[in-house]
Amino acid sequence: MKVTPSSFVTIDYLIRTAESETFPDSGTPEELSFCLGCGLMPPDLEQALLGMSVHEHKVVTLSPEQAFGPVDDKLIQQVPLADFGQDRPPEPGDIFETVDEEGHTVYFVVRQVEADLATIDFNHPLAGKDVEFAITLKGVREASPEDIKGCTCGACGGDHPH
Numbered sequence: 598m599k600v601t602p603s604s605f606v607t608i609d610y611l612i613r614t615a616e617s618e619t620f621p622d623s624g625t626p627e628e629l630s631f632c633l634g635c636g637l638m639p640p641d642l643e644q645a646l647l648g649m650s651v652h653e654h655k656v657v658t659l660s661p662e663q664a665f666g667p668v669d670d671k672l673i674q675q676v677p678l679a680d681f682g683q684d685r686p687p688e689p690g691d692i693f694e695t696v697d698e699e700g701h702t703v704y705f706v707v708r709q710v711e712a713d714l715a716t717i718d719f720n721h722p723l724a725g726k727d728v729e730f731a732i733t734l735k736g737v738r739e740a741s742p743e744d745i746k747g748c749t750c751g752a753c754g755g756d757h758p759h
Contacts (some may be wrong), residue, residue, distance in 0.1 A: 600646045600737050605632050605744045608646070608734035613729045620723065625729070632740045639664050644732055649734045657730045668725035675714045687715050 600606055609626040621627045631637040631711040633646065645655060661667050681687050691707040706744050709716040 598650075600633070601739075602647065603740055604646075604737050605740040606630065606646060606734060609733045609735055610732045612723065613731070614726045616704050616726070621680045626629070627732070628735065630736075632744045641721045642732075645730075646732070649737075651734055651737060654731070657732065659709045659728050659730065661725050661727065665721040665723040667724070668720050672719035673708070673716065674719075675716050678710070678713050678715055680685055681715070688709060690751065693717075699724065 607628060607630040609628055611619060611621070611624070611626040629637075633643050639659060641659055642657055645657040649655065678686055681693075686711060687707040687709055689691070689709055692704055694702055694704050694705070697703045702720060705717045705719045706722060707715050708718050
C-alpha cells in the first residue's frame, strides 16, 4: 500500500540543520505515527510522503517557511528571574513548559540570563532554519475513524477532511 492523503503512517525520522544540529539530539532516528492532514507535520513534508511504500527512504529539505516558520520576535520576551521560583537560576539552553491562555502546554527556551532578567523564546527551536528530514516509512494504512477522532492537533477538532 502506498501513502495517500487519508493514510495513517508510521515513520522513522531524523532532522538535520545546516549547523549540523540533529533532532532528536541523539542523532538516532525516532519513530512517529500520525494521521496525514492532522497538522502534526509540515504540509510539504506530508506531501513528500504521498506515494511512498513501506521501507522506502527519502530525504526532504524544507525552508523555514515550509517547516517551522521564521523566527517571530514577538515570541522572545524578557522576564524577571524571580518568576522561575526554583532553587537555581535558569541557564541559557534550559527548556521549560508552561500553559497558554487556552490551557495548551507550550515550551520555551532560556536564551540569555543577565542581572535579574532572563530572555526567553517561545519560537520552535528550529524556527528560522532550513531543515532536512531523513524519513523512512515503517508502516501505512487507511486512517480509521478512531485515528481521526483521536487527533489532538487542535487545528482540526478531530474532524479531518478525509
